[in-house]
Amino acid sequence: MLPIIKKFIIKIERQIVKILLSFRKDVVSFDPPPSGMNKETVLKKVAEVPFWWHSIDFGYGIVTPGHQGGIKHPTGTKNLLGNLQLPDDLRGKSVLDIGAWDGFFSFEAEKRGASRVLAIDNFYRDKLEHTGSQGFEIAKEILKSNVEFKKASVYDLSPEKFGMFDIVLFLGVFYHLRHPLLALEKVFSVTKEMLIMETHYDPYHDSKTPLAVFYENAEINNDPTTFWGFNKSCLLAVLRSVGFKNPEVIYRYADRIILKAYK
Ligand SMILES: C[S@@+](CC[C@H](N)C(=O)[O-])C[C@H]1O[C@@H](n2cnc3c(N)ncnc32)[C@H](O)[C@@H]1O
Numbered sequence: 001m002l003p004i005i006k007k008f009i010i011k012i013e014r015q016i017v018k019i020l021l022s023f024r025k026d027v028v029s030f031d032p033p034p035s036g037m038n039k040e041t042v043l044k045k046v047a048e049v050p051f052w053w054h055s056i057d058f059g060y061g062i063v064t065p066g067h068q069g070g071i072k073h074p075t076g077t078k079n080l081l082g083n084l085q086l087p088d089d090l091r092g093k094s095v096l097d098i099g100a101w102d103g104f105f106s107f108e109a110e111k112r113g114a115s116r117v118l119a120i121d122n123f124y125r126d127k128l129e130h131t132g133s134q135g136f137e138i139a140k141e142i143l144k145s146n147v148e149f150k151k152a153s154v155y156d157l158s159p160e161k162f163g164m165f166d167i168v169l170f171l172g173v174f175y176h177l178r179h180p181l182l183a184l185e186k187v188f189s190v191t192k193e194m195l196i197m198e199t200h201y202d203p204y205h206d207s208k209t210p211l212a213v214f215y216e217n218a219e220i221n222n223d224p225t226t227f228w229g230f231n232k233s234c235l236l237a238v239l240r241s242v243g244f245k246n247p248e249v250i251y252r253y254a255d256r257i258i259l260k261a262y263k
Contacts (some may be wrong), residue, residue, distance in 0.1 A: 103145075206232060
């Protein structure tokens with residue numbers, strides 16, 4: 001068969017596969033990644049990271065084996081993205097991703113056109129499964145991304161040191177903090193427009209009274225780094241208390257909650 005016809009047939013096949021996959025929840029891409037890296041190299045680099053948190057689609061049908069949502073549920077990262085109400089068009093916006101880990105949400109913000117994306121993480125779980133910025137660096141290379149990374153804690157944030165950000169992503173971090181209000185004050189100080197916050201919360205004391213449970217002994221998921229479970233009223237109250245306007249709950253499932261708040 002003539003190479004040109006073969007190429008054409010492969011193209012058509014890819015389109016058909018794409019259309020079929022678009023009906024699936026865990027749809028993956030079969031195109032090469034933006035760096036153009038070949039499939040073997042991508043596979044090798046993915047395997048270099050002993051523990052991925054995020055499921056990141058690198059093309060060629062390769063998705064990192066992320067643990068978010070459980071290793072048996074490889075759509076965990078994508079499902080979270082779907083629930084965040086992250087604007088489709090982020091052109092011209094600056095985005096800060098606090099506790100970015102492998103950086104999926106930072107790369108997504110960049111993909112949606114953000115002009116500056118800064119990812120920070122302090123890798124507080126170095127002694128548990130966390131593998132530092134290894135996954136982030138590899139993903140950045142494969143995706144040929146310009147996302148900046150700084151090893152820093154949420155407590156370090158200030159407009160002087162980091163600048164201000166139109167949109168701040170604060171996902172999966174709040175309950176890991178021993179000083180949650182101090183952290184929220186820092187987050188507020190660098191937010192220009194909107195905060196999107198995802199966290200574990202306490203669904204069992206769903207009262208109008210703001211309440212918080214302190215987990216002294218790894219009561220949640222046997223995780224010694226989960227300290228606080230605020231109820232919904234308490235989350236809304238602390239957001240207002242540090243200065244955010246019109247905080248609202250946009251999603252709740254089991255003991256997880258997503259909120260938006262404005263400057
Ligand atoms: C459960 S993971 C969430 C990762 C990602 N944001 C997501 O939602 O998929 C928590 C992340 O927050 C980071 N983290 C915990 N405490 C932090 C702090 N004080 N400052 C910055 N990052 C922190 C951890 O190192 C880890 O990467």
